[in-house]
Amino acid sequence: MSAGELEAVCWDMDGTLIDSERYWIESEVDLVGEHGGVWTEQDAKASVGAALDVMARLVIAAGVDLPVEEVIRTVSAGVADRYASLGIPWRPGVLDLLQELRDAGVPQSIVTMSHADTATTIAEAAPAGVFQHVITGDQVARGKPHPDPYLTALEHLGTSAAGTIAFEDSQTGVSSASAAGLLTIAVPCVLPLPESSDYLLWETLQGVDVALLRQTVAEQMHNA
Incomplete structure (x- = not known):
């Protein structure tokens, strides 16, 4: 693949693919x-x-006398219950873009x-066949904001950092992706993000298509 081409796309999940941060917060509040x-x-x-062990330690500091792993299991179970009862809240534009990328062979x-x-x-x-890999917090030694999760994804994908887009919604996430060298696009959800030279800041993925992503990669490489 020649320089300046879109090689792959990495997606943060909570807050980026799905508007689920509120499910996590509700589950934390409950516990x-x-x-x-x-x-x-x-x-x-x-x-x-944040990495789930970071979340768990915050929960423990708030008065929960449980081991870290038990906090993670309990909060995660609360989130899973909400998926089952309330459905999966895909963010606007995500499903269309996932399918278009799949159909384009990205x-x-x-x-x-x-x-x-x-x-x-x-x-x-x-949608079937959209994800080739799933990199999770329990698969890496250091979670976000360290670059390890995205470096692991690049290794599995076999793509270059410059040709791979990362979609993120949080400061922790954009720090991880940009530290790994990916072309990072922030689409804030729960918390606003400031303008930064480390990432592009988009309001929504509604209306975003593969052509725009390819153009963005080419422009960023040209300006590098």
């Missing part, structure tokens, strides 16, 4: 409340996009800090 604590807005913001990977069981639920609910 902390059951233990007599209060999950503050500051706690919720600190957990957005490989795609999920890169998430959720664990494999949760990520598999989302991957299996997506």
Whole structure:
């Protein structure tokens, strides 16, 4: 593949593919409340996009006397229950873009800090054949904001960082993707993101198509 071409797309899951951050926050609120604590807005913001062990330690600090792994299991189960009862809240434009990328032969990977069981639920609910790989928080030694998850995705995809787009919604996520060298596009969900030279900032994926992604890769490589 020649320089300047779109080689692959990596997708963060919570807040990017799906508008699920509220499910996580609700599940965290429930667990902390059951233990007599209060999950503050500051706690919720600190957990957005973070590795699950980071979230769990915040929950424990808020008054939950459980081991880290038990917190992760309990909160994740609460999120899974919400998927089952409320459905999977795909963000606007995502399903159309997933299918268009698949039909154009562009490989795609999920890169998430959720664990494999949760990520598999989302991957299996997506249109058939859109994801070639799913990289999860329990597969890497260091989670986001470290570059390890995206470096692992590049290794599995066999693509260059410059030719691979990463879609993210959080500061933690864009830090991870940009540190790995991917062309990072931020599409904020729960929390706003500032303008930065480390990533492009888009309001929505509604109306975004493969042609625009190819043009974006070519322009970024030309300007590099």
